[in-house]
Amino acid sequence: MANAPFNVMIVGQAGRLQYEALLFAASLRHCSPGFAGRLFVAVPQPGPLWDKDPGIRDQDVLQALADQGAEILPFESKVFGAAYPYGNKIEALQVLPEGEPFVFFDTDTLITGELAEVPFDFSRPSASLRVEGTWPKPTLYGPGYAGIWQSLYTRFGLDYLSSLDLSQPDEFWKRYLYFNAGFFYGACPRAFGKRFLVYAQSVRDDPPLELAGQSLEPWLDQIMLPLVIHSFGGGRDALPAGFLDGETSCHYRLFPLLYARESDRVVEVLHEAAAPNRIKKVLKGYEPIKRMVYQGRGEKVRALFDRENLPRREQAIRNRIKSEGFWMR
Template identity: 70%
Template sequence: MYEAIVFAASLRAKSPKFSGRLILAEPQAGALWRKDPTINSPEVRTLLMNLGAEIIPFENKHFGQAYPYGNKIEALGILPAGEPFVFFDTDTLITGELTDVPFDFNVPSASTRVTGTWPKEDLYWPGYAATWKSLYDKFGLDYDSSLDLNEPAEFWRRHLYFNAGFFYYKCPKIFGERFLEYALAIRDDRPDELVLQELDPWLDQVALPLVIHSLGGKRDALPNGFLDGKTSCHYRLLPLLYARESDHLVETLETVTAPNKIKKVLKEYEPMLRMIYQGRGQKARALFNQNDLPRREQAIRNTLKREGFWMR
């Protein structure tokens, strides 16, 4: 809920031309949750609404506590059918004018700022091609047309794979129903080729490329440099933001969180209190040369943990 405040504040500050709806989907307490997942702070709720967010409840019928990443799948059901949408994870910062992004909502896509997190190589696994092809075959999709033939065989980038930090399409009902159908089918009846693969927390990212491909989408539908570029950043965790993102992004974060009405609420959340307002983020940033970062994210994480700057 605190990340949602930062997202909404950055949207208002950096995209003044945006006149669409900002819908914040709120999961409701129920049998699939051990604890109440709703916004438990009246101050947070009020601030979000003052920033123009429409807080709309939805019921978890399939995922919930067992797989909270499924929220993004089930939440699509509350969006108005037939209207173009862009989904963003809350741990996203808007850094430029969103209306300048040249979306073609007829051709869905998602974030390509991704590493090869799934499937995992294993001594006894059938390989990337057999693993992915089994999923395309399961849903009657053409596997060969999904491949990037500029990449070598048995390299993960040859296969359609996205980060689910953002995705978009012309209709949330169509996209959401397909996403739910595929995710549940993979979870409940996986192909034999996936028997050695973990699906938690990867299930949404396994199903997402299949959904996009089935709806006529592709990896390069959106020109490079906009989302997860000059217009937005899926930073994921504040220590990673400070360690590796641009000066403009850090400046945007600290500017949009500076007003007293926002600061007063965000200081309730310890990672934001310490990283943003007590200056620990800038100290963490000083550990790294942003023009020569370690190639692997794990190396960045290890340095932050070793120096006492890791928070989540």
């Protein structure tokens, strides 16, 4: 059963992200004709926190986005800007329509199925579980995972114990609520974004003592996201598996990695979404798409790997592609 309409937000700006945004929009229109909400491309505006204009100025890109039904949504960077561009996803939520359910996606994502049929419960937010234990990295002298995470829940008055997955062993990273910020969703973008910003700014400016020796760069958004989701009554089990990061979306991250490890369906969607001449003309302005998609380099990368037997570590995949001279980003 399809959801009531909801909005989708991605962040676009000059450079790589504007081309990824166009490809995302094209894949959404191609694969999800039932999507009845609005697609917003949130674009940071020039200001004191940016040393260069981050906006999308390429008129061909802007027209192509408009042709896909995308709406440009300018926003002001008041807290992060160039010093932490991942903060764009936090600050941009403040300009989405208040009280309307939203789904955020990173631009390096393809929609591969009918988004309207994903069984979102917007009253219980969640995010991507396609994640590795990237943070924290407990030091020899402590505290461990529990001490670090508990200090954050305590900081914001949240119930720490109810966030734990007790089927996982103590001091194993999967026991603690942790997401990839490649997608997340909720009932009201402004309420979600306001709390996200308060939490992130608090920890950035005044980290708990337990975080001594822990890097917040580039992990700040992913550290704060589980706390925000938990505070709104969401969690790891709020969305049935198999839809996002599955049949309905693919967070590919970089084009060489897409060709190396993603399914035939993802490659098929990429090529179909990028095929129309009016889109191809614009996407050719970005060298990795031009070479990988239109000039066949991606298929050469794909031939290097057996999708049923990929190297366990991503670095090994990257190294193989680089050794063949096919790496691009």
